[in-house]
Amino acid sequence: MNWRGVTSRHRSPTPYSLSRMHASRVGPRLYTRSARFIRRLASTSLPQDGNAVPLPRPLLLTLERKVGREAGSDEELWRSGAFGAGVVPDLPPATTLRQLAAQALRLPGGHVAESPTTAPPATCRAPAGLTPQQPPGCITVRSVAAQLRSREDLRRRMAAAVAGSEGHPPAQALLLLSGGHPVRTLPIVPHFLGNSLSMLRDAGTARSRGELPADTRLWAVANPGSETLRRLAAKVEAGASTVLTQPPLLWRRSREWMERAAENGLTHRARIVLGVPLITSRSNLEFWLFLIGAGAGDEEAAQLLADFPASQDAEGVRAWNADLIRRTLDLPGVGGLHVMPLTKRARQLTQGFLQDGTLPKSCPGVEA
Numbered sequence: 001m002n003w004r005g006v007t008s009r010h011r012s013p014t015p016y017s018l019s020r021m022h023a024s025r026v027g028p029r030l031y032t033r034s035a036r037f038i039r040r041l042a043s044t045s046l047p048q049d050g051n052a053v054p055l056p057r058p059l060l061l062t063l064e065r066k067v068g069r070e071a072g073s074d075e076e077l078w079r080s081g082a083f084g085a086g087v088v089p090d091l092p093p094a095t096t097l098r099q100l101a102a103q104a105l106r107l108p109g110g111h112v113a114e115s116p117t118t119a120p121p122a123t124c125r126a127p128a129g130l131t132p133q134q135p136p137g138c139i140t141v142r143s144v145a146a147q148l149r150s151r152e153d154l155r156r157r158m159a160a161a162v163a164g165s166e167g168h169p170p171a172q173a174l175l176l177l178s179g180g181h182p183v184r185t186l187p188i189v190p191h192f193l194g195n196s197l198s199m200l201r202d203a204g205t206a207r208s209r210g211e212l213p214a215d216t217r218l219w220a221v222a223n224p225g226s227e228t229l230r231r232l233a234a235k236v237e238a239g240a241s242t243v244l245t246q247p248p249l250l251w252r253r254s255r256e257w258m259e260r261a262a263e264n265g266l267t268h269r270a271r272i273v274l275g276v277p278l279i280t281s282r283s284n285l286e287f288w289l290f291l292i293g294a295g296a297g298d299e300e301a302a303q304l305l306a307d308f309p310a311s312q313d314a315e316g317v318r319a320w321n322a323d324l325i326r327r328t329l330d331l332p333g334v335g336g337l338h339v340m341p342l343t344k345r346a347r348q349l350t351q352g353f354l355q356d357g358t359l360p361k362s363c364p365g366v367e368a
Contacts, residue, residue, distance in 0.1 A: 058363035060084045060273060060336030062141070062244070074347060082354050084362035087141045087175060087244070087338065137364065141219060142171035145179035146194040151202060154194060155211070158203055162216055173217035175244065176200055196220055200238035217241055224254040224274075225292045229261060236270045244338050246292045247275040248328055249285075250300050258331040267333025274328050275338045278321055278346035281311045321349055322358050329360070336362070 062085040063078060078086060142161040146154060164170030178195040194202075200220060206212045220240035222232050225248075235243065248254030258274075261267050279285050285308050294301035309316030328337065339359065341347040353359040 057267075057271060057335040058366045059334075059360055060242075060271060060366050061359065061362035062087055062273060062336060062338045064338065064340040064342070065089070073344070074341070077341070077347060077350055077354075080351075080354060082359070082361040083138060083339075084336075084366055085139045085141050085173065087143070088171075089143065139172035139217075140169050141173040141175050141217075143175040143177060144199070145177040146196070146199055147179040149194065151194055151198070154199060155202060155206060158199075158206065158212060162212055172215070173219050173242070174203060175219040175221065176203060176240075177221055197234055197238050200235060200240055204239040219244060221245065222272075223292055224248050224257040225250040225294065226253075227257075229257070229264060229266070232261060232266055233264070236266055240270055242271045242273060242335075244273050245275050247277050247288055247324075247340075248331065249288060249292060249304060249324075250294060250298070251327070252300060255331060258333055262333035267335065271335035272333060273336035273338045274331065274334055275340060276325055276328060278339070278341045278343075278349045279308070279324075280317055280343060280345045280349070282308050284343070318349060318352070322353065325353065325358055 061083050063074065063083040065074060065078070065086045065088045077083070144154060144157045144161060149157075158174055161171045161174060176196050176199040178199075200218055203212060203216070203218050207214060207216055207218075218239045219242045220235040220238075221244050222235070223246040225246065232243065248258075258267070258272070261272065266272070277284075277288050279288060282305060285305060289298075289301045289304070309320055311317065325337070328334065337359070339350060341350040350359065354361065
């Protein structure tokens with residue numbers, strides 16, 4: 001039940017309030033027996049231990065950082081104090097399908113399929129041009145993708161990410177991905193390669209052995225539009241404390257996914273941070289729909305594109321994005337939003353949404 005706006009006199013009596021009523025109406029002996037009965041009733045009717053009713057999580061707001069030639073262009077957002085974590089890609093992200101194709105040709109194995117961001121996976125060195133300072137209370141998250149790498153190589157990359165390098169801050173969390181290298185799609189091949197699950201387990205082992213700092217957080221990614229709940233549960237079981245998702249653009253599927261995740265306790269066991277792209281054009285929306293795996297014949301995706309306002313309709317674009325944010329925040333079990341303003345106009349929209357409260361700031365001291 002939603003208790004908002006409900007006064008105490010309208011609520012159902014609790015075992016404690018019932019015992020107070022009994023004390024005023026019956027003798028001491030009968031009151032004692034009644035109190036014992038009420039305590040037994042409460043202990044058997046309320047969920048215990050792992051079945052306890054989860055309290056709402058304080059919100060975590062995270063920011064996709066700008067690096068490379070655009071490093072520093074998001075500095076005003078980053079220093080606003082609104083974000084609890086910055087997720088650092090290695091190279092400037094693509095914002096269109098053409099840019100994504102060009103990036104894939106230049107670099108072996110961009111990780112489109114599983115990452116909630118559009119950037120290639122992390123390497124041992126922090127990306128050049130990244131501003132090293134971070135606001136108090138914020139953490140840095142670095143991604144490491146399995147791709148075609150050996151387990152030993154991946155361990156070295158994890159260690160390098162949390163150690164940092166000269167002029168660049170160490171990461172307090174690792175975002176661990178399988179990656180989308182084309183070779184990984186071939187039959188049988190994935191059985192011989194590491195993936196996000198094996199990386200989570202290896203990172204947990206390294207942490208317990210002291211090879212990674214004991215307080216290193218392990219993050220994973222998920223796609224509400226296509227990933228099964230079993231896969232999400234496996235990542236949580238393997239040690240993921242936070243899961244970043246692709247944007248919930250395919251609304252019906254995403255809502256059902258979050259409802260089932262909440263019903264199965266997964267939103268209680270891990271923080272689910274839903275991706276929020278600030279979309280400013282139909283071509284940008286097409287790009288995001290491609291990233292989340294919406295095929296050409298997907299009716300919901302086609303309707304989404306048809307309904308998107310013209311780029312020159314600034315107020316319409318703003319209202320569309322504001323509605324996406326509000327609906328995402330209303331999903332059951334949401335633990336945060338991962339904001340991905342990839343263009344200058346998107347960053348301006350983000351700034352406005354922070355100022356008018358459409359985007360709520362990260363709760364102070366929230367555990368990321």
